[in-house]
Amino acid sequence: xxxxxxxxxxxxxxxxxxxxxxxxxxxxxxxxxxxxxxxxxxxxxxxxxxxxxxxxxxxxxxxxxxxxxxxxxxxxxxxxxxxxxxxxxxxxxxxxxxxxxxxxxxxxxxxxxxxxxxxxxxxxxxxxxxxxxxxxxxxxxxxxxxxxxxxxxxxxxxxxxxxxxxxxxxxxxxxxxxxxxxxxxxxxxxxxxxxxxxxxxxxxxxxxxxxxxxxxxxxxxxxxxxxxxxxxxxxxxxxxxxxxxxxxxxxxxxxxxxxxxxxxxxxxxxxxxxxxxxxxxxxxxxxxxxxxxxxxxxxxxxxxxxxx
Amino acid sequence: xxxxxxxxxxxxxxxxxxxxxxxxxxxxxxxxxxxxxxxxxxxxxxxxxxxxxxxxxxxxxxxxxxxxxxxxxxxxxxxxxxxxxxxxxxxxxxxxxxxxxxxxxxxxxxxxxxxxxxxxxxxxxxxxxxxxxxxxxxxxxxxxxxxxxxxxxxxxxxxxxxxxxxxxxxxxxxxxxxxxxxxxxxxxxxxxxxxxxxxxxxxxxxxxxxxxxxxxxxxxxxxxxxxxxxxxxxxxxxxxxxxxxxxxxxxxxxxxxxxxxxxxxxxxxxxxxxxxxxxxxxxxxxxxxxxxxxxxxxxxxxxxxxxxxxxxxxxxxxxxxxxxxxxxxxxxxxxxxxxxxxxxxxxxxxxxxxxxxxxxxxxxxxxxxxxxxxxxxxxxxxxxxxxxxxxxxxxxxxxxxxxxxxxxxxxxxxxxxxxxxxxxxxxxxxxxxxxxxxxxxxxxxxxxxxx
Numbered sequence: 001x002x003x004x005x006x007x008x009x010x011x012x013x014x015x016x017x018x019x020x021x022x023x024x025x026x027x028x029x030x031x032x033x034x035x036x037x038x039x040x041x042x043x044x045x046x047x048x049x050x051x052x053x054x055x056x057x058x059x060x061x062x063x064x065x066x067x068x069x070x071x072x073x074x075x076x077x078x079x080x081x082x083x084x085x086x087x088x089x090x091x092x093x094x095x096x097x098x099x100x101x102x103x104x105x106x107x108x109x110x111x112x113x114x115x116x117x118x119x120x121x122x123x124x125x126x127x128x129x130x131x132x133x134x135x136x137x138x139x140x141x142x143x144x145x146x147x148x149x150x151x152x153x154x155x156x157x158x159x160x161x162x163x164x165x166x167x168x169x170x171x172x173x174x175x176x177x178x179x180x181x182x183x184x185x186x187x188x189x190x191x192x193x194x195x196x197x198x199x200x201x202x203x204x205x206x207x208x209x210x211x212x213x214x215x216x217x218x219x220x221x222x223x224x225x226x227x228x229x230x231x232x233x234x235x236x237x238x239x240x241x242x243x244x245x246x247x248x249x250x251x252x253x254x255x256x257x258x259x260x261x262x263x264x265x266x267x268x269x270x271x272x273x274x275x276x277x278x279x280x281x282x283x284x285x286x287x288x289x290x291x292x293x294x295x296x297x298x299x300x301x302x303x304x305x306x307x308x
Numbered sequence: 309x310x311x312x313x314x315x316x317x318x319x320x321x322x323x324x325x326x327x328x329x330x331x332x333x334x335x336x337x338x339x340x341x342x343x344x345x346x347x348x349x350x351x352x353x354x355x356x357x358x359x360x361x362x363x364x365x366x367x368x369x370x371x372x373x374x375x376x377x378x379x380x381x382x383x384x385x386x387x388x389x390x391x392x393x394x395x396x397x398x399x400x401x402x403x404x405x406x407x408x409x410x411x412x413x414x415x416x417x418x419x420x421x422x423x424x425x426x427x428x429x430x431x432x433x434x435x436x437x438x439x440x441x442x443x444x445x446x447x448x449x450x451x452x453x454x455x456x457x458x459x460x461x462x463x464x465x466x467x468x469x470x471x472x473x474x475x476x477x478x479x480x481x482x483x484x485x486x487x488x489x490x491x492x493x494x495x496x497x498x499x500x501x502x503x504x505x506x507x508x509x510x511x512x513x514x515x516x517x518x519x520x521x522x523x524x525x526x527x528x529x530x531x532x533x534x535x536x537x538x539x540x541x542x543x544x545x546x547x548x549x550x551x552x553x554x555x556x557x558x559x560x561x562x563x564x565x566x567x568x569x570x571x572x573x574x575x576x577x578x579x580x581x582x583x584x585x586x587x588x589x590x591x592x593x594x595x596x597x598x599x600x601x602x603x604x605x606x607x608x609x610x611x612x613x614x615x616x617x618x619x620x621x622x623x624x625x626x627x628x629x630x631x632x633x634x635x636x637x638x639x640x641x642x643x644x645x646x647x648x649x650x651x652x653x654x655x656x657x658x659x660x661x662x663x664x665x666x667x668x669x670x671x672x673x674x675x676x677x678x679x680x681x682x683x684x685x686x687x688x689x690x691x692x693x694x695x696x697x698x699x700x701x702x703x704x705x706x707x708x709x710x711x712x713x714x715x716x717x718x719x720x721x722x723x724x725x726x727x728x729x730x731x732x733x734x735x736x737x738x739x740x741x742x743x744x745x746x747x748x749x750x751x752x753x754x755x756x757x758x759x
Binding site for chain 2: 048051052053073074076078080082083084085086087088089097098100101102103142145
């Protein structure tokens with residue numbers, strides 16, 4: 001599919017800190033691309049350069065779907081991590097304003113506002129002031145503000161931070177719906193499990209650099225199916241000592257085992273059957289979390305935790 | 309352009325709908341008028357009744373402090389009669405004000421004047437609710453008529469009641485003069501005419517040779533308009549600063565900057581706020597116009613000698629408009645910088661305080677400027693950037709400065725505003741996204757260079 005946006009070798013330094021250090025990637029049209037990384041990895045800085053808030057020190061941001069200089073930024077809908085709205089404004093006024101600064105004419109926007117308010121079940125709050133809304137509703141209003149001008153690329157920075165489980169599901173479903181409607185979504189998150197559920201493609205950033213890039217299947221495939229999930233009854237402590245097991249995390253009656261290179265899962269099963277009642281035995285690809293740790297190295301992560 | 313307009317529209321509507329705006333717009337002119345009028349009224353009325361003992365060592369001044377019976381009002385049918393009446397009014401010796409009661413004591417017989425005064429001085433320090441409490445004791449020694457070296461004394465609790473003291477002194481002196489002249493053979497009947505002070509009429513001569521009377525009113529107008537010029541600039545400057553800080557604390561700014569350029573944002577804001585100010589002026593000018601028209605007709609009907617239109621000249625309205633906008637934009641730019649580099653309202657207030665004190669210098673210097681509008685320091689202030697708009701306007705109301713003063717002042721102001729705007733936009737670009745520590749001056753300089 002066609003690419004919509006290309007980030008080419010961008011760098012950004014704040015004082016002595018190299019926040020983004022030569023990041024390149026492309027976003028394909030009609031996909032959900034997950035921009036992953038820990039807090040402080042450089043995700044938000046990268047996004048701010050895409051949205052034109054920061055100018056990159058070097059490198060470029062290119063809009064590949066049609067021309068038009070900097071005007072492409074009106075084709076982007078951006079939900080910042082730090083969310084905020086004018087508290088004194090009425091919902092409908094605020095949404096009109098947000099669409100207007102994206103270049104929409106007010107008369108074209110009013111219908112869309114009602115459509116979106118309907119969709120988010122906020123119609124009764126149309127004339128309320130923002131400060132009167134609950135936190136969840138205010139976040140929905142901001143999300144509407146992000147989508148109102150019908151952007152081609154939707155950039156969401158940690159869209160689920162601060163959401164309750166119900167709203168998290170709501171956002172997840174919305175993203176899937178938007179993709180079905182043909183939108184392109186760039187999603188930044190540090191929650192790997194969430195990204196796993198939503199993203200088609202992932203870009204993994206660590207210390208201002210891309211460490212891994214590709215479709216979710218590609219990325220996982222490259223790591224092979226070498227993770228065993230076992231649910232059992234009995235004492236599973238011995239699993240960690242098996243020669244086939246490289247790394248184990250055992251919690252009560254379930255275990256997640258990373259297999260050593262060339263090890264056969266069948267042997268683990270044989271060793272387990274005499275000592276445990278097996279309820280589930282599944283050979284899977286590793287989780288993004290594991291891939292991330294494997295890629296970056298547990299030592300560097302541990303060291304980072306210490307230095308922080 | 310449309311985006312800037314959207315920002316402007318939002319700023320304008322949000323500000324104009326606020327209660328504080330409506331209240332200030334409708335009440336400020338009245339408040340300012342009251343602020344000017346009330347102290348004057350209090351001064352004129354005095355602070356309540358005063359009971360004063362006059363101890364007269366000469367024993368001949370009783371008539372000076374007696375309240376004469378009100379002379380019957382003559383019907384004045386012709387202009388000559390009215391003029392004659394006015395002269396008679398002026399020629400009357402100084403009168404005892406109605407709220408003053410004098411207890412006259414003839415002390416010519418007492419051997420020891422100081423000793424005789426003692427009980428009266430005691431009453432001066434009596435409790436407030438005592439029936440015979442005195443507010444003042446005025447001592448006129450025996451030698452007052454004959455000896456020019458004699459000193460009279462006035463005792464009171466405050467020693468700052470110079471209005472009362474001055475009044476009593478004039479009354480005593482007028483009588484003493486009369487007696488001395490009489491002693492030298494001058495007919496008491498002509499003494500009053502001989503002693504009459506002639507009044508002075510202040511005439512403002514304009515460059516074009518036009519003469520205007522009643523400059524005292526100009527004085528009040530200068531203060532009134534000066535306040536109307538400076539107050540909104542401060543209030544809406546603060547409002548702008550608060551708005552910017554709030555956009556930062558409410559984290560709205562990131563959405564804004566991803567949609568509009570900082571320049572569009574700043575321009576929209578400042579133009580929006582200026583439009584708010586203009587709305588206010590239009591309301592005020594209308595109000596002043598209506599009141600002026602009303603007062604004008606009332607005065608015309610009362611056949612008053614003062615023509616109000618000579619103070620509210622149309623050109624003053626024009627100057628007010630021009631200098632209001634200039635002062636406004638200057639202040640708002642400075643406040644916008646404050647808002648961009650500070651992270652909380654409190655911090656911003658503290659940061660702006662010394663800067664604002666400096667910028668308000670013309671206000672603190674209003675009195676000397678109004679009294680010496682052609683002095684070099686007044687001219688300097690009126691031409692200088694930042695201070696110019698207010699000082700120049702005040703000068704324009706009380707005198708008529710040459711055209712080149714106006715041109716230099718306005719030109720420099722516009723240049724200053726453009727420079728401020730440029731710097732503000734640069735600082736704005738970086739400042740609005742920097743949370744955390746407030747930048748130091750060198751850091752600010754770097755922002756201006758880099759952005």
